[in-house]
Amino acid sequence: MDSLNLEEQLAAIKRGVGDVFPEEELVEKLKRSLAEKRPLRVKLGVDPTATDLHLGHMVPLLKLKTFQDLGHQAVLIIGDYTAMLGDPSGRNKARPQLTHDQVMANCRTYEEQAFKILDRSRTEVVFNGSWFSKMHFTDVIALLSRMTLARMLEREDFANRYNNELPIGLHELVYPLMQGYDSAMVRADVEMGGMDQKFNILVGRDIQRELGQEPQVGVCVPILLGTDGVEKMSKSLGNYIAIQDGPSEMYGKTMSIPDELMDMYFELLTEVPGRELEEIRTGLAKGTHHPRNVKRRLAREIVARFHGPEAAKEAEEEFDLVFIKGELPEDMPKLSLGSESIWIVELLRLAGFASSNGEGRRLIQGGGVRIDGQQVADVDLEWIPEDGAVIQVGKRRFIKVALK
RNA sequence: GGAGGGAUUCCCGAGUUGGCCAAAGGGGGCAGACUGUAAAUCUGCUGGCGAUGCCUUCGGAGGUUCGAAUCCUCCUCCCUCCA
Numbered sequence: 370m371d372s373l374n375l376e377e378q379l380a381a382i383k384r385g386v387g388d389v390f391p392e393e394e395l396v397e398k399l400k401r402s403l404a405e406k407r408p409l410r411v412k413l414g415v416d417p418t419a420t421d422l423h424l425g426h427m428v429p430l431l432k433l434k435t436f437q438d439l440g441h442q443a444v445l446i447i448g449d450y451t452a453m454l455g456d457p458s459g460r461n462k463a464r465p466q467l468t469h470d471q472v473m474a475n476c477r478t479y480e481e482q483a484f485k486i487l488d489r490s491r492t493e494v495v496f497n498g499s500w501f502s503k504m505h506f507t508d509v510i511a512l513l514s515r516m517t518l519a520r521m522l523e524r525e526d527f528a529n530r531y532n533n534e535l536p537i538g539l540h541e542l543v544y545p546l547m548q549g550y551d552s553a554m555v556r557a558d559v560e561m562g563g564m565d566q567k568f569n570i571l572v573g574r575d576i577q578r579e580l581g582q583e584p585q586v587g588v589c590v591p592i593l594l595g596t597d598g599v600e601k602m603s604k605s606l607g608n609y610i611a612i613q614d615g616p617s618e619m620y621g622k623t624m625s626i627p628d629e630l631m632d633m634y635f636e637l638l639t640e641v642p643g644r645e646l647e648e649i650r651t652g653l654a655k656g657t658h659h660p661r662n663v664k665r666r667l668a669r670e671i672v673a674r675f676h677g678p679e680a681a682k683e684a685e686e687e688f689d690l691v692f693i694k695g696e697l698p699e700d701m702p703k704l705s706l707g708s709e710s711i712w713i714v715e716l717l718r719l720a721g722f723a724s725s726n727g728e729g730r731r732l733i734q735g736g737g738v739r740i741d742g743q744q745v746a747d748v749d750l751e752w753i754p755e756d757g758a759v760i761q762v763g764k765r766r767f768i769k770v771a772l773k
Numbered sequence: 774g775g776a777g778g779g780a781u782u783c784c785c786g787a788g789u790u791g792g793c794c795a796a797a798g799g800g801g802g803c804a805g806a807c808u809g810u811a812a813a814u815c816u817g818c819u820g821g822c823g824a825u826g827c828c829u830u831c832g833g834a835g836g837u838u839c840g841a842a843u844c845c846u847c848c849u850c851c852c853u854c855c856a
Contacts, residue, residue, distance in 0.1 A: 597801095598811090598812085606801095607801090607802085621810070622810095624809090624810060624811080625810055625811070626811070627811055627812055628809090628811050628812065629811090629812080630811090631811090659809075660809070660811070661809040661811080664809080664811075688810085691810090692809090692810050693809085693810095712823070714823080725820090726821085726822070726823075726824095727819095727820075727821065728803085728819090730818095731803080731804075731817095731818050731819070732803080732804065732818090734804090734817080734818075735803075735804035735805060735817060735818060736804065736805050737803080737804040737805070738804095748823095749823080763803080763804065763805095763810095764810060765810065
């Protein structure tokens, strides 16, 4: 794996990358690394602010994995202290502050999901609390004195907030310094991050320089857009594909992304070689590739990455069955009922398809409810449960009735 | 510390001469048609309740009134300007 030459390494690193700065320094570092047979220390800092990760979180991790596969040393920094502040990058308001306990509680699931991608045995994991918790206020002042307000206000997010008269918490100004300090503490050669991390990574270079270290090189990956194709992928917007989604769910969500997003997803989330991607692009442009089939390939690649090839194949078969052939899925959740009649709206609630009677009513009135393929028109329907009957809501929600 | 502005339903945002307000409009979401579970487009729905009515909602607590998102008092939070 470490036998790759400079050009091959560079190509692998730059695939799907948004920005490398400065690139000449990366080349220098790689050359030296090859000559001295000394792996580069590649840092990625993550703040365990959430418990369930999605594909957007995976993009930098996948790039870190690339470095790892090239024989470099992955350094994963768990930002137990930085998470308490919340990274202001790209934000139009301050993040909620978490307590250290909350952060530590998130850590376990975070790592678990991150190591679906990274090779745990070859990853150095460090908590930044291991140095921040020991700092004195005098140390903090020394750190703060390395930054000026003017520089902070060069940042678009802060500048916007400032100009729009939105609040900027002082603690938020500290964040980039902490992240930069992390780089110095682990003597990073390279720091990975999303495009929104550019400023923070540059601060890291400054701090390293001031502490007499060679500055790190920044490698920024693009921000993954969510399934709506407009906003960045995020849990709060609901446009995400979770790492913990099952194969069918993950496959289906991928199929539902806008076509324009396919290229980005292929590049950032799969290992399909660049040459092949080029062929897919021209095929789509010329109309020789059907977009749907290209997307199926994409969905397969993604599911295979997190659940294995076998699961990907099964997910595809089920998808084809349900949505292309219009048949019922093989595995449906079961709902056990007694044999006495039940009000249809009540049934929808029991099945979890509606959270209130009102919502159930609306689904029926909107024509979205079917029993064994028959549209339900009557809101007051009293239905006598039949064993094996299939209740369907919309195109993708099914449940099978089982009599007690 | 002083002066002023504001808090509305998932979000943004109307509504403040008290009733016609479960509250305009937009966004988002859900469902239907069309399709490739894509996009675009069109249509309907979008507080709760087995429900021609009842209940809860317009930052919080009280009050005025037959009746308050709208008026009064106090409180909380946020923003701006001056220091």
